[in-house]
Amino acid sequence: MSEISLGILGGGQLGSMLSVAAKKLDIKTIVFSDDQDAPAKKFCNEFIFAQYENKTQIYDFVKKVDFITYEFENIPYETLNEMNKLKTVNPKPSINRLIQHRLAEKDFVNKLNIRTTRYAHVENKSDLELLEDFLPGLLKTTTMGYDGKGQFPIQNIDQISSLNLDFSKEYILEKLVKLKKEISVILTRFGKNKYEIYEPIENTHEEQILRHSKIPADINKNLSEQSKEWSILIAEELKYIGTLCVEFFIDRNDNLYVNEIAPRVHNSGHLTINAYNVSQFENHVRAVCSLKQIPLKKISNAKMINLIGNQIIPYRENALLGDNQFFFDYLKKEIKEKRKMGHLTTLK
Ligand code: ADP
């Protein structure tokens, strides 16, 4: 084992896969999570169960690690900032604060002259009543949303009176894009103009949850180039270190829009574990631990299917897979509806 210890905040499946990648590089992982049964507990070297606000536990954790990263956005900014005073946190806490707020994120992207959906800030019901132009739309909480949580579709203005919204939270109303396709671009930035970029991935969502991802994406060359260019511009502007994912919409007229940025490894990039020489997880660990950058090589086309809720059961019971198939079980304690339980990647 090398001398390097990587601290990971958050203990979901992304934390597990980061831990597995780190182990391959001889790096020790210490996962900090507020969920006692976090899946990453089974994959890391050491596990700390504590609240993200617990100062004593935060300092114990910081003392044990050389570098710090996180596997989901919703870590309090103060926690990341305190940690960053003592050990290097990447991506930088200020980047996370910007991106975890849907409104600040979209303002930032638009300032770079990159197209997003049309959106408006909503603080109360009367704001909403003036936004008929943005319908049909999706009302989203500005923070803490994932997998479609905190989102309300609104078809027409009459629906607004019946919506039961908690206005202690802030919202953003987004005009619905008539989607032809969704794609994502994942890249890992190591420093100024130093990055490894994966080819665009085509994603299919159902009920706002990712169902499957594949490469190559069935898109024209322009869209492929534009999506990569915009992703690089975003990463450079943020002076980002680590793996980042940009989610895009393509409308029926082949217009490209940035949907959102994830300042972390991403579900659509699970197929990089088997389809590339270096996965998004290994690249993230390399970048945040200041290890060597390795040129990316694609090994195969691939398709990844998320196993949600009960869909995991037949795979657990009968692991008869082809040579080109790879089954991942996140070993979550309980099967829940709409919960990502595992995934299956097929190379072809
Ligand atoms: P989350 O943080 O939950 O991933 P997203 O904003 O990415 O939130 O929304 C999840 C999914 O919902 C998107 O991938 C897309 O399929 C759909 N969606 C979200 N916003 C829009 C929109 N403005 N127009 C069309 N579809 C949308």
Ligand code: MG
């Ligand atoms: Mg999303």
